[in-house]
Amino acid sequence: xxxxxxxxxxxxxxxxxxxxxxxxxxxxxxxxxxxxxxxxxxxxxxxxxxxxxxxxxxxxxxxxxxxxxxxxxxxxxxxxxxxxxxxxxxxxxxxxxxxxxxxxxxxxxxxxxxxxxxxxxxxxxxxxxxxxxxxxxxxxxxxxxxxxxxxxxxxxxxxxxxxxxxxxxxxxxxxxxxxxxxxxxxxxxxxxxxxxxxxxxxxxxxxxxxxxxxxxxxxxxxxxxxxxxxxxxxxxxxxxxxxxxxxxxxxxxxxxxxxxxxxxxxxxxxxxxxxxxxxxxxxxxxxxxxxxxxxxxxxxxxxxxxxxxxxxxx
Amino acid sequence: xxxxxxxxxxxxxxxxxxxxxxxxxxxxxxxxxxxxxxxxxxxxxxxxxxxxxxxxxxxxxxxxxxxxxxxxxxxxxxxxxxxxxxxxxxxxxxxxxxxxxxxxxxxxxxxxxxxxxxxxxxxxxxxxxxxxxxxxxxxxxxxxxxxxxxxxxxxxxxxxxxxxxxxxxxxxxxxxxxxxxxxxxxxxxxxxxxxxxxxxxxxxxxxxxxxxxxxxxxxxxxxxxxxxxxxxxxxxxxxxxxxxxxxxxxxxxxxxxxxxxxxxxxxxxxxxxxxxxxxxxxxxxxxxxxxxxxxxxxxxxxxxxxxxxxxxxxxxxxxxxxxxxxxxxxxxxxxxxxxxxxxxxxxxxxxxxxxxxxxxxxxxxxxxxxxxxxxxxxxxxxxxxxxxxxxxxxxxxxxxxxxxxxxxxxxxxxxxxxxxxxxxxxxxxxxxxxxxxxxxxxxxxxxxxxxxxxxxxxxxxxxxxxx
Numbered sequence: 001x002x003x004x005x006x007x008x009x010x011x012x013x014x015x016x017x018x019x020x021x022x023x024x025x026x027x028x029x030x031x032x033x034x035x036x037x038x039x040x041x042x043x044x045x046x047x048x049x050x051x052x053x054x055x056x057x058x059x060x061x062x063x064x065x066x067x068x069x070x071x072x073x074x075x076x077x078x079x080x081x082x083x084x085x086x087x088x089x090x091x092x093x094x095x096x097x098x099x100x101x102x103x104x105x106x107x108x109x110x111x112x113x114x115x116x117x118x119x120x121x122x123x124x125x126x127x128x129x130x131x132x133x134x135x136x137x138x139x140x141x142x143x144x145x146x147x148x149x150x151x152x153x154x155x156x157x158x159x160x161x162x163x164x165x166x167x168x169x170x171x172x173x174x175x176x177x178x179x180x181x182x183x184x185x186x187x188x189x190x191x192x193x194x195x196x197x198x199x200x201x202x203x204x205x206x207x208x209x210x211x212x213x214x215x216x217x218x219x220x221x222x223x224x225x226x227x228x229x230x231x232x233x234x235x236x237x238x239x240x241x242x243x244x245x246x247x248x249x250x251x252x253x254x255x256x257x258x259x260x261x262x263x264x265x266x267x268x269x270x271x272x273x274x275x276x277x278x279x280x281x282x283x284x285x286x287x288x289x290x291x292x293x294x295x296x297x298x299x300x301x302x303x304x305x306x307x308x309x310x311x312x313x314x
Numbered sequence: 315x316x317x318x319x320x321x322x323x324x325x326x327x328x329x330x331x332x333x334x335x336x337x338x339x340x341x342x343x344x345x346x347x348x349x350x351x352x353x354x355x356x357x358x359x360x361x362x363x364x365x366x367x368x369x370x371x372x373x374x375x376x377x378x379x380x381x382x383x384x385x386x387x388x389x390x391x392x393x394x395x396x397x398x399x400x401x402x403x404x405x406x407x408x409x410x411x412x413x414x415x416x417x418x419x420x421x422x423x424x425x426x427x428x429x430x431x432x433x434x435x436x437x438x439x440x441x442x443x444x445x446x447x448x449x450x451x452x453x454x455x456x457x458x459x460x461x462x463x464x465x466x467x468x469x470x471x472x473x474x475x476x477x478x479x480x481x482x483x484x485x486x487x488x489x490x491x492x493x494x495x496x497x498x499x500x501x502x503x504x505x506x507x508x509x510x511x512x513x514x515x516x517x518x519x520x521x522x523x524x525x526x527x528x529x530x531x532x533x534x535x536x537x538x539x540x541x542x543x544x545x546x547x548x549x550x551x552x553x554x555x556x557x558x559x560x561x562x563x564x565x566x567x568x569x570x571x572x573x574x575x576x577x578x579x580x581x582x583x584x585x586x587x588x589x590x591x592x593x594x595x596x597x598x599x600x601x602x603x604x605x606x607x608x609x610x611x612x613x614x615x616x617x618x619x620x621x622x623x624x625x626x627x628x629x630x631x632x633x634x635x636x637x638x639x640x641x642x643x644x645x646x647x648x649x650x651x652x653x654x655x656x657x658x659x660x661x662x663x664x665x666x667x668x669x670x671x672x673x674x675x676x677x678x679x680x681x682x683x684x685x686x687x688x689x690x691x692x693x694x695x696x697x698x699x700x701x702x703x704x705x706x707x708x709x710x711x712x713x714x715x716x717x718x719x720x721x722x723x724x725x726x727x728x729x730x731x732x733x734x735x736x737x738x739x740x741x742x743x744x745x746x747x748x749x750x751x752x753x754x755x756x757x758x759x760x761x762x763x764x765x766x767x768x769x770x771x772x773x774x775x776x777x778x779x780x781x
């Protein structure tokens with residue numbers, strides 16, 4: 001059995017005069033949670049649609065479960081699209097059974113699973129309600145149940161956290177983790193980095209239709225310069241002292257009368273080196289704070305860098 | 315196939331489970347019953363109208379009017395008796411019972427003359443005519459006076475002054491006019507030495523026209539009304555086909571717009587391909603329309619059988635109509651044309667629905683298609699009078715009109731090459747249209763195209779405005 005569930009090779013897609021996706025390649029490994037990150041309009045949804053064969057790429061190829069993304073492969077995939085909705089006049093259980101049957105689940109089994117999942121998602125009371133009677137959060141849970149009801153091997157969630165309140169976002173994170181623990185492969189797109197940082201084994205960053213990063217979260221964080229913030233109670237100029245460890249900037253005087261500094265560490269240095277140099281140099285430290293980079297910083301840094309590069313190229 | 319079946323099933327159930335469906339199902343037989351029953355109801359609920367007739371000649375014209383109105387009432391009664399006799403059979407017991415219970419002409423008259431006014435000048439009667447005052451009718455009710463009629467002679471001519479505030483009901487005026495017209499002619503003929511009987515006999519002289527078919531031997535060449543019926547029935551079926559296709563494809567359009575608005579389409583696309591969704595929807599709504607047709611057809615058949623005697627008695631050749639309707643030479647082509655016509659128009663309407671967020675958006679795109687759809691409706695009406703018109707023959711080659719026009723032409727036995735050629739062209743067009751609609755649907759479903767996209771296709775050569 002191949003370890004790669006999805007393999008996208010050099011796909012491009014244009015809509016009239018706009019290139020939505022430009023020569024993008026990536027793969028999704030079995031059993032991993034892969035985050036597909038990028039700002040709005042970056043080409044995430046188009047890439048996901050091409051991955052499932054909903055859209056045909058202008059060039060490049062897609063391999064899903066080792067073959068072209070045919071309709072038969074969709075039974076093994078659970079897809080929650082960004083633009084999602086349900087038949088408003090149908091009962092909750094009927095909608096779930098309908099989507100399960102579309103994926104090949106037998107009617108009785110679909111109903112049994114639907115009732116069980118509704119209980120698990122704390123929607124047991126809503127079985128016979130019509131979709132139009134549900135709140136937005138409840139409807140989103142029903143959509144997620146409809147996506148997972150056929151127990152797919154590969155789950156694709158397009159912006160699953162959008163429109164959810166913090167409680168429901170947390171609840172969805174638990175669902176994603178539970179599915180991963182059950183051995184399923186997940187690919188989800190988002191522009192909220194906190195979710196990706198907490199959940200993903202691997203991230204793919206896309207901006208302006210181009211892939212700009214593909215790797216682990218740690219690797220992504222490595223792309224952002226690490227920083228140390230210092231405040232000194234003396235007039236000493238730290239630039240010469242700390243220059244071997246990175247780029248040193250004076251940030252001016254703080255309200256307490258201290259002098260503030262930021263050191264952007266170079267590849268070889270770490271925060272301990274800076275602290276040791278200050279101690280050895282008898283610098284009177286009022287504050288020493290190594291700043292841990294977040295995926296958000298990496299995201300912004302990479303998108304900005306890519307934007308500058310793109311402008312320079314033009 | 316599974317996806318097509320499930321989508322079709324869901325579509326079907328979503329319609330069948332609505333009040334609107336049951337209302338549509340009931341509405342046609344209900345309107346048919348209303349159409350038949352309403353005129354009878356209106357006729358029976360006519361109030362009795364009272365009038366004053368003043369004969370200023372001293373009674374000569376009064377007698378003529380009275381005799382003519384009594385004769386008309388007698389004839390009405392006889393016709394009603396004949397109709398009932400034909401319906402229930404010639405049983406003497408029933409006959410005598412009917413005779414005994416049939417109201418007398420004077421009792422059932424819609425217009426009753428009153429003699430209770432002492433002053434019959436128009437000045438005196440005017441308040442009763444305008445409704446300012448009421449009078450006690452012969453049946454003891456307070457009521458208005460419907461009309462006051464003054465008859466006078468002016469030499470040989472007769473003048474009638476007819477006073478009434480009802481400007482639309484002309485029955486009484488016509489009856490009196492006819493009665494006095496007959497009286498004037500009879501008087502004149504008497505002067506010339508010709509009796510009214512002789513004149514009536516002369517009036518009733520008609521040549522015996524026989525319509526014959528050149529395809530048969532002289533002995534049995536006469537064309538019967540049953541042979542003429544298929545032309546009318548075919549046109550009626552073409553009409554019906556148009557109405558059904560139009561109603562059903564509108565259902566598709568509104569359902570598609572609703573689905574687009576609810577953003578269900580992309581959920582569906584993760585489980586089924588575009589063509590499966592399109593086909594499933596078309597089949598689902600086709601099943602709805604077949605249900606409607608089956609129910610309406612059964613009700614019509616049952617109604618036809620139930621009222622066959624009454625219809626026959628009323629002069630309607632119901633058996634001939636039924637046999638024309640059930641003629642395999644009409645019913646199978648009608649079915650085929652319905653299916654192809656439905657799929658062509660249905661696919662187009664679904665594609666339009668996929669491009670629009672609201673019905674208002676759809677209306678812009680619908681207008682030209684509606685115009686194209688309206689054309690066969692007018693041409694079918696032309697075909698009723700002149701089914702062999704060259705315009706109809708040429709228009710029936712236009713693929714989107716073929717289902718209606720060729721159906722209307724079928725009883726004319728058009729050349730086989732025309733039937734096969736236009737049908738082949740229609741099928742090819744259907745395939746192309748469904749393919750094109752599928753592509754449009756694919757773009758519309760994912761919001762890659764909207765009504766503006768289609769409008770732009772038709773803006774060739776137009777100067778683009780830039781902001």
